[in-house]
Amino acid sequence: xxxxxVKKSVANxxxxxxxxxxxxxxxxxxxxxxxxxxxxxxxxxxxxxxxxVRSVDFEKGAEKFKVRAEPLxxxxxxxxxxxxxxxxxxxxxxxxxxxxxNWQIFTTRTDKHKGVHDMFFVFKGNEGELFNLDYWExxx
Numbered sequence: 609x610x611x612x613x614v615k616k617s618v619a620n621x622x623x624x625x626x627x628x629x630x631x632x633x634x635x636x637x638x639x640x641x642x643x644x645x646x647x648x649x650x651x652x653x654x655x656x657x658x659x660x661v662r663s664v665d666f667e668k669g670a671e672k673f674k675v676r677a678e679p680l681x682x683x684x685x686x687x688x689x690x691x692x693x694x695x696x697x698x699x700x701x702x703x704x705x706x707x708x709x710n711w712q713i714f715t716t717r718t719d720k721h722k723g724v725h726d727m728f729f730v731f732k733g734n735e736g737e738l739f740n741l742d743y744w745e746x747x748x
Contacts, residue, residue: 619663620663620664620665620724621661621662621663621664621665622665623664623665623666623670623727623745623746624667624670624745624746624747624748625745626743626744626745627661627743627744627745628648628742628743629649629650629659629675629741629742629743629744630648630649630650631661632650632659632660632661633660633661633662633726634659634660635657635658635659635660636656636657636658637652637653637654637656637657637658638650638651638652638653638657638659639651639652641740646711646742647742649678649740649741649742650740650741650742651737651740652737653683653731653737653738653739653740653741654731654733654736654737654738655683655731655732655733655734655735655738656730656731656732657730657731658692658728658729658730658731659728659729660692660726660727660728661726661727661728661729662726663724663726664724664725664726664727665723665724666721666722666723666724666725666746667722667748668720668722668748669719669720669721669722669748670697670718670720670721670746670747670748671717671718671720671747671748672715672716672717672718672746672747673687673697673698673700673715673716673717673718673744673745673746673747674713674714674715674744674745674746674747675700675702675713675714675715675741675742675743675744675745676711676712676713676714676741676742676743676744677702677711677712677714677739677740677741677742678710678711678712678739678740678741678742679702679703679704679710679712679738679739680704680736680737680738680739680740681704681733681734681735681736681737681738681739682701682702682703682704682733682734682738682739683701683702683731683732683733683734683738683739684699684700684701684702684731684732684733685699685700685702685729685730685731685732686699686728686729686730686731686732687699687700687718687727687728687729688727688728688729688730689721689725689726689727689728690725690726691726691728692728692730694728695719695721696719697718697719697721697727698716698717698718698719699716700714700715700716701714701716702714702738702739711742718746729744
């Protein structure tokens with residue numbers, strides 16, 4: 609493995625269809641796990657961790673982002689383009705509900721960036737595990 613992870617995609621990724629959260633070119637600090645009902649999901653999400661997804665084709669741009677997450681301590685997902693500190697496409701808040709094993713859909717509005725970009729999900733929050741992630745999708 610290299611620090612850059614996957615360097616070239618086989619094809620551009622369509623973000624307007626459901627994408628499993630474990631679709632990762634590179635990540636820091638995360639693990640994957642599996643449950644019978646959920647299947648494979650991303651876990652061990654802490655403050656400062658991130659996922660990099662290569663070659664995401666936004667075509668004409670997206671208006672909304674949705675993600676299926678299981679809140680633990682809660683936090684937020686910063687959606688950034690081209691680098692971990694790149695332009696901010698949007699921020700999705702994952703709010704703590706107090707119930708265990710409570711997968712929910714969270715949404716946020718996004719800026720309409722166009723074209724093919726590497727995309728970063730940067731995770732922010734307080735102490736401990738923030739949430740688990742199952743899948744995500746953008747909406748035109």
